[in-house]
Amino acid sequence: MSTKIFRDPLYNYVAIDRDRDDWLLDLIDTAEVQRLRRIRQLGVSHFTYPGADHSRLSHTLGVVHLMQVAWRHIETLERGPDVERAKHPLLAAAVLHDVGHGPFSHLFEPALGIEHEKWSCEILQNPDTEVHQKLTEHDIPVDQIVALIQKDNHDRPPWQKTLLSSELDVDRLDYLGRDSFFTGAGYGHFDWYRILNSFALQMTDDDFKILVWPEKAMYAIEEYIFSRFYMYNQVYQHKTTRGFEKVIHAAWRRATDLRIDGRDAWLVREIAEFLDARPPTVKYYLAMEDATLVYQMQVWTRHPDPVLSDLARRFLFRDRLCVLNDPVAEAAVGDERTRWESELARVVGAEDFDANYYMLRDDLKLTIYNPYIPEKEEREQDPYNAIMIQPDQGGKPREISTILDRLATVTGVREKRFRYYVPDECRDKARALAESRNW
Amino acid sequence: MERYHLAKLVQFAGTLRTRKALQKVVYLLQSAGCPLEADYSLHYFGPYSADVARLTDEMTQLELLKEEPVANPAGQQFNYELTPRTQVQIRSFEATPEGKAAAAVFSPFEDLARELVRVEPRELELAATVAYFKRCQHNWDEAVAKACDFKRVNQDSPQMQRAIALAERVVPSET
Numbered sequence: 001m002s003t004k005i006f007r008d009p010l011y012n013y014v015a016i017d018r019d020r021d022d023w024l025l026d027l028i029d030t031a032e033v034q035r036l037r038r039i040r041q042l043g044v045s046h047f048t049y050p051g052a053d054h055s056r057l058s059h060t061l062g063v064v065h066l067m068q069v070a071w072r073h074i075e076t077l078e079r080g081p082d083v084e085r086a087k088h089p090l091l092a093a094a095v096l097h098d099v100g101h102g103p104f105s106h107l108f109e110p111a112l113g114i115e116h117e118k119w120s121c122e123i124l125q126n127p128d129t130e131v132h133q134k135l136t137e138h139d140i141p142v143d144q145i146v147a148l149i150q151k152d153n154h155d156r157p158p159w160q161k162t163l164l165s166s167e168l169d170v171d172r173l174d175y176l177g178r179d180s181f182f183t184g185a186g187y188g189h190f191d192w193y194r195i196l197n198s199f200a201l202q203m204t205d206d207d208f209k210i211l212v213w214p215e216k217a218m219y220a221i222e223e224y225i226f227s228r229f230y231m232y233n234q235v236y237q238h239k240t241t242r243g244f245e246k247v248i249h250a251a252w253r254r255a256t257d258l259r260i261d262g263r264d265a266w267l268v269r270e271i272a273e274f275l276d277a278r279p280p281t282v283k284y285y286l287a288m289e290d291a292t293l294v295y296q297m298q299v300w301t302r303h304p305d306p307v308l309s310d311l312a313r314r315f316l317f318r319d320r321l322c323v324l325n326d327p328v329a330e331a332a333v334g335d336e337r338t339r340w341e342s343e344l345a346r347v348v349g350a351e352d353f354d355a356n357y358y359m360l361r362d363d364l365k366l367t368i369y370n371p372y373i374p375e376k377e378e379r380e381q382d383p384y385n386a387i388m389i390q391p392d393q394g395g396k397p398r399e400i401s402t403i404l405d406r407l408a409t410v411t412g413v414r415e416k417r418f419r420y421y422v423p424d425e426c427r428d429k430a431r432a433l434a435e436s437r438n439w
Numbered sequence: 440m441e442r443y444h445l446a447k448l449v450q451f452a453g454t455l456r457t458r459k460a461l462q463k464v465v466y467l468l469q470s471a472g473c474p475l476e477a478d479y480s481l482h483y484f485g486p487y488s489a490d491v492a493r494l495t496d497e498m499t500q501l502e503l504l505k506e507e508p509v510a511n512p513a514g515q516q517f518n519y520e521l522t523p524r525t526q527v528q529i530r531s532f533e534a535t536p537e538g539k540a541a542a543a544v545f546s547p548f549e550d551l552a553r554e555l556v557r558v559e560p561r562e563l564e565l566a567a568t569v570a571y572f573k574r575c576q577h578n579w580d581e582a583v584a585k586a587c588d589f590k591r592v593n594q595d596s597p598q599m600q601r602a603i604a605l606a607e608r609v610v611p612s613e614t
Contacts, residue, residue: 151480334538382484
């Protein structure tokens, strides 16, 4: 037996059996998967946490490792051709679930109006990609992998989909641990091995087979939920990181507005080709990587438009905007946000900044990362909104926070909704306005 | 989805019974064209929105909604009413330009909303699931077949027939 070993800081060894799973190595070696080396896992979090330079590829290999661990456990639970046929699509989906990420991972999605999941599926289905060719060569059904990756596609059995994407899945288990390790934030310690070696496959009243966990796994899951809460607050929603994301979006918006006005936005070739293609193609999409966007920012620092060049300079040289917490009264049905924002825009405009690009609102709910907030009504609970524990004494599975009361401190927490970013030059007046509540 | 719109739904109902009903009513209103802008995905119990769930919890924590847990055979359901303070706030808000604009968005769908909040939750679940598959670019026959397969229900059952009729009435035929 020959084994391919990847050294990994989380799991030490990620091992793939060459004799049995050579197809998996072929898939990892494709151009589209290797491109993930050049996409940062955490976008611009390295502006806040200098160590957070890890790539989507390292996360992908981590997800493959955890899927292998979960699969070995499944083989102890169930046997048979149906289960065996699920193995290759699940492992392939683990490799390919993030293959459609654009520059700086999630950061570029709102700017370009793209969803990485959609592009992942396009890449799988496009006959010109190496990924598609390798899947076909090894008789791995592309449509099954697409069904596993697409959020709203329910053609694959629920237990298979939820292994990859649910409230407790191999994707989250890896990225929480990995992002914690590389940021140095240190919150991502939980017993993933127990979580992946203790679940059971159980039929629901509605005849769905789902994953449930025994009580003995409860404390490992509790650690995971706390870890997710801390990472959400300390890393994924960090005000500095989010501020630079807003600066990129503002620069992008400015460049788009210049193009609409018929002016040359000095787009680098890879981005221009993608935007000009009708419809956008996989080939052009894959040509955009982190370095493309960094180079675009470098180019924009020399652009004659003062707004575009200033925003690009702020991004490249880490010149932060000032953050303001949301001052709008919270306990109201209809809020005063419109009036607050128009007054804040006036303050920003008075300092000769165009509020369209320098008064930046961060909607904290519009994020790919979120803490665990379960659905509490049993007749609406499923693995996509609740982690279910099978009580030792029998009966129906219960959502974990109904068993461990202390989880309510992190599962029922009201989230902050908005932050605002303005240039430092406006800071004092903007803060005075916020405190005066005079709008 | 805005707090005001959720508050209005609860106001129409008096007591809005179950989170399930709330989820599916919002989905069906959106399917009818009401721009409530809640993000939905298909769950085991039909279309489900974390946005709607979180907004409901947020308004409950802020005491804009009164939540009452009620035991049912599956465990618990949650019913919602407006607090007296919220009733006052709705009136004040509707007197402002922002409030008038928010009310105008909702007003063409008010009769439908008042009707939906009175439909039985399971029927709403089935109707919303049919509507979901219809909006996924299936024709009506395919949408119904997909929904029945997904929910493992008999298409000829009286409840499913009522749900199909409701979905057909709510979802514009061209979608």
